[in-house]
Amino acid sequence: MVKISFVVPLYNIEAYAEECIISILNQTEKDIEIILVDDGSTDKTAEICDGFAKKDDRITVIHKINGGPSEARLSGFKKANGKYLLFIDGDDYIEPEMAESLYDSAEKNDADVVMCGYYTNYRGIQAKFLLPFEDGTVIKNEDITQKYIQPFIGTKKGGINLPRFLCFKLYKRELIEESYFKHEEIFYSEDVVFNLLYTDKVDTIAVVNKPFYHYRCVNNSLSNRYRKNKWFLCKNLYYFLNDYLEERQISFDNERLMATLRECIFVCIDNAVMKGKYRLFLKDIRQIRKDKIINLNGIKNASESKSVKISLALFKMRIYLPLYVIRKYRLKIASRL
Numbered sequence: 001m002v003k004i005s006f007v008v009p010l011y012n013i014e015a016y017a018e019e020c021i022i023s024i025l026n027q028t029e030k031d032i033e034i035i036l037v038d039d040g041s042t043d044k045t046a047e048i049c050d051g052f053a054k055k056d057d058r059i060t061v062i063h064k065i066n067g068g069p070s071e072a073r074l075s076g077f078k079k080a081n082g083k084y085l086l087f088i089d090g091d092d093y094i095e096p097e098m099a100e101s102l103y104d105s106a107e108k109n110d111a112d113v114v115m116c117g118y119y120t121n122y123r124g125i126q127a128k129f130l131l132p133f134e135d136g137t138v139i140k141n142e143d144i145t146q147k148y149i150q151p152f153i154g155t156k157k158g159g160i161n162l163p164r165f166l167c168f169k170l171y172k173r174e175l176i177e178e179s180y181f182k183h184e185e186i187f188y189s190e191d192v193v194f195n196l197l198y199t200d201k202v203d204t205i206a207v208v209n210k211p212f213y214h215y216r217c218v219n220n221s222l223s224n225r226y227r228k229n230k231w232f233l234c235k236n237l238y239y240f241l242n243d244y245l246e247e248r249q250i251s252f253d254n255e256r257l258m259a260t261l262r263e264c265i266f267v268c269i270d271n272a273v274m275k276g277k278y279r280l281f282l283k284d285i286r287q288i289r290k291d292k293i294i295n296l297n298g299i300k301n302a303s304e305s306k307s308v309k310i311s312l313a314l315f316k317m318r319i320y321l322p323l324y325v326i327r328k329y330r331l332k333i334a335s336r337l
Contacts, residue, residue, distance in 0.1 A: 001081055002083070003083055004082045004085070005034075006035065008035065010038055010090030011039040014048060017090055021034070033058050035080060038061060038062065039071075045090075060079060067183075071181070083172070089167055105136075106170055111138070111205060113171060114169065114170040115208070118212070119211050119215065121214055122216075132160050133207045136207065141203070145250055164191050166195070167213055168213050169195075187236050187240065188233035231288050266312075272288075273328050289318065311323055314326070
């Protein structure tokens with residue numbers, strides 16, 4: 001058994017695949033295996049993966065029909081042999097010490113999860129994000145609900161907030177079940193679902209508060225394209241969170257739950273803008289606005305952004321044309337950054 005299995009889904013990212021794979025090969029921890037999952041790429045991504053596999057016997061390549069990142073991760077998980085798993089997105093890259101540092105922390109603390117900080121990289125602009133804990137923090141037992149589970153439910157101003165992604169965490173392979181991998185056509189933010197389901201088996205969480213992961217924001221990613229069923233995916237996440245809390249008798253932090261609903265509304269407003277013309281936007285927004293899940297009394301705007309506050313007010317008052325103009329302008333500016 002190797003110490004760590006890297007599972008890397010890749011789909012049509014020939015411009016970034018090599019940098020990602022090299023960053024894993026350059027890890028200071030050498031007792032690793034690398035499972036590259038080519039998710040039906042139509043560019044040179046598959047060729048790049050196969051080329052690296054010929055040079056290093058620690059690399060295994062899986063070629064499959066396109067099914068999305070979660071399905072690709074599941075395929076890699078089924079092949080993994082490591083004591084621990086690290087999920088790396090194929091258009092990102094990592095620092096050389098990431099695997100060794102997280103592994104050492106897991107072994108030292110008998111941790112089921114080890115978290116680290118990260119960078120975001122967008123059009124040459126890099127920003128560093130650290131976790132809201134001291135380096136070396138260990139979270140156990142009753143503290144897990146407040147300091148780990150609740151932060152996944154939604155953000156809270158002045159509270160502990162954590163990145164929801166799989167990619168900044170080391171997981172014990174033996175604790176993962178295939179059912180944790182939820183398809184992108186079922187849930188919005190399926191990483192939240194995975195993390196919460198996995199937490200059912202977690203006793204100890206460790207923190208290495210250093211930015212080891214480089215998350216690259218790519219404009220043509222799944223989150224930046226119009227999806228017809230986006231509101232359906234968001235509602236499924238909201239219902240899952242409600243059920244998760246109730247079934248496990250975890251006390252509701254309503255502010256966090258409403259923050260998730262607010263996030264879902266804005267995600268779907270912007271998704272409707274991506275549809276193109278105003279009349280098409282209007283059709284989507286009216287469908288969302290009349291949904292019984294919308295609790296406008298509970299949704300408060302914790303953001304300091306003036307445009308977000310105005311956008312939420314316009315949505316509440318059903319004043320849709322200015323809302324469309326503001327969100328369209330915001331997306332246009334974001335695409336130029």
